[in-house]
Amino acid sequence: MTVPASKSLTNRYLLLAALAEGPSVVVNALESRDSRLMLQALESLGAEVEHIEDWEGTGEAAVRLTPVPLAPEASEAPAQVDCGLAGTVMRFLPAAAALTGRRVAFDGDSEARIRPMGAVLEGLSSLGAQITDDGEPGYLPFTVESPGDLEGGEVAIDASASSQFVSGLLLAGARMRQGLRLRHTGQAVPSSEHVAMTVQVLRQAGVEVDDSEPFAWSVSPGPIPAFTARVEPDLSNAGPFLVAAAATGGEVTMRGWPKESTQIGRRWTELLPQFGAEVATAEEPGGETVTLTVRGVLAEDGTPRVHSPGTVDGTAELTPTVAALAALSAEPTTFTSVEHLRGHETDRLAALVAEIRRLGGKAEETADGFRITAPVRSGATVLSYADHRMATFGAVLGLRVPEVLVEDIGCTSKTMPTFPELWRSLIEEAPAA
Ligand SMILES: O=C(O)C1=C[C@@H](OP(=O)(O)O)[C@@H](O)[C@H](O)C1
Numbered sequence: 001m002t003v004p005a006s007k008s009l010t011n012r013y014l015l016l017a018a019l020a021e022g023p024s025v026v027v028n029a030l031e032s033r034d035s036r037l038m039l040q041a042l043e044s045l046g047a048e049v050e051h052i053e054d055w056e057g058t059g060e061a062a063v064r065l066t067p068v069p070l071a072p073e074a075s076e077a078p079a080q081v082d083c084g085l086a087g088t089v090m091r092f093l094p095a096a097a098a099l100t101g102r103r104v105a106f107d108g109d110s111e112a113r114i115r116p117m118g119a120v121l122e123g124l125s126s127l128g129a130q131i132t133d134d135g136e137p138g139y140l141p142f143t144v145e146s147p148g149d150l151e152g153g154e155v156a157i158d159a160s161a162s163s164q165f166v167s168g169l170l171l172a173g174a175r176m177r178q179g180l181r182l183r184h185t186g187q188a189v190p191s192s193e194h195v196a197m198t199v200q201v202l203r204q205a206g207v208e209v210d211d212s213e214p215f216a217w218s219v220s221p222g223p224i225p226a227f228t229a230r231v232e233p234d235l236s237n238a239g240p241f242l243v244a245a246a247a248t249g250g251e252v253t254m255r256g257w258p259k260e261s262t263q264i265g266r267r268w269t270e271l272l273p274q275f276g277a278e279v280a281t282a283e284e285p286g287g288e289t290v291t292l293t294v295r296g297v298l299a300e301d302g303t304p305r306v307h308s309p310g311t312v313d314g315t316a317e318l319t320p321t322v323a324a325l326a327a328l329s330a331e332p333t334t335f336t337s338v339e340h341l342r343g344h345e346t347d348r349l350a351a352l353v354a355e356i357r358r359l360g361g362k363a364e365e366t367a368d369g370f371r372i373t374a375p376v377r378s379g380a381t382v383l384s385y386a387d388h389r390m391a392t393f394g395a396v397l398g399l400r401v402p403e404v405l406v407e408d409i410g411c412t413s414k415t416m417p418t419f420p421e422l423w424r425s426l427i428e429e430a431p432a433a
């Protein structure tokens with residue numbers, strides 16, 4: 001199988017295209033709720049979007065985006081942005097909106113109104129934008145207004161609650177008069193791969209970024225040349241399919257796995273062997289990708305055997321999928337350095353513990369994560385909490401525990417609307433036991 005394009009890369013390229021000098025093309029852009037919300041937001045700020053079915057005869061779809069007019073060329077009409085439940089929209093768009101000089105009102109799903117926003121808004125205020133709280137301070141809904149030509153310069157924020165606070169400001173940094181020198185004041189930035197991805201995407205688009213100091217980034221001011229970029233497959237969304245092999249003692253083969261990637265999902269090739277699965281790669285033509293094969297292990301009696309490494313650290317957005325595997329192991333697993341998952345699509349630590357218990361397993365929250373001490377064993381309806389990764393967590397467990405029903409599998413449309421059909425085809429292709 002192959003998986004659809006990366007949400008994180010798609011939304012970064014689209015945002016940068018909106019701030020570029022001329023029309024840019026994003027090839028193999030993801031089509032999902034989060035990317036649609038990003039496109040709609042950019043259109044509401046004045047970008048023009050064209051969908052191309054077959055990009056230059058490659059057979060791949062693409063999006064051509066004509067940039068958002070920035071101040072003083074921007075319209076003066078107020079605009080509205082619906083963030084849905086997309087972290088990449090609610091955290092990336094406010095700084096870009098402040099460059100237009102328009103009054104832009106932000107809101108989203110009810111679940112989005114409890115996701116932390118404070119550091120982005122404080123950072124923008126210190127850059128000269130005016131933020132009006134239309135609800136609780138530091139959360140959606142709010143309104144951003146600014147004179148447009150942001151001065152930029154030095155900004156310090158605490159990004160311990162989300163790497164997206166850093167990414168959102170950096171992505172707009174080149175279009176500030178002095179560029180941006182951003183410093184993180186807390187202990188650690190979670191999901192550090194996602195910050196590295198932002199830096200890489202900016203450099204790819206011709207923006208100069210200095211990340212040589214820990215927890216500090218400097219973006220040089222200047223125009224962003226129009227670009228063409230191709231989006232990699234979503235390696236985080238590949239997770240449930242790869243984990244399916246490890247969970248069932250089966251085999252899943254995935255084509256088009258990038259050899260080099262800033263995506264956190266590249267960690268699957270290290271994580272899966274820690275749970276006892278075998279990972280093999282075979283070079284593909286072109287030299288940039290491999291075919292990845294994951295094989296799960298069967299015990300002597302023919303039942304699938306999932307080993308646990310004992311501790312799993314800092315798995316960020318991969319955590320619900322890794323937790324599904326850990327919840328099938330007879331050995332305990334402790335997840336550490338994932339406290340910020342309490343501010344994801346739902347409080348994922350509470351949700352994972354509740355759903356593992358619902359299926360007869362044992363789990364408990366810790367200060368910075370959670371611990372699974374006994375495997376799941378009985379069927380029930382797994383709740384999704386509007387969270388695509390909780391829905392796919394339930395789907396993985398349903399491969400091993402009879403009578404698991406996943407409530408609202410449709411919420412996978414956030415980043416992978418084709419999940420239900422891909423999952424079905426994976427199971428239908430499996431040889432009968
Ligand atoms: O920048 C991005 O594309 C993302 C950053 C991460 O956010 P957090 O740092 O809040 O975990 C990640 O979990 C999210 O799925 C996508």
Ligand SMILES: C=C(OP(=O)(O)O)C(=O)O
Nearest residue numbers: 085086087088317344345
């Ligand atoms: C945390 C996630 O999403 P978001 O981009 O909405 O933060 C995720 O996809 O796991």
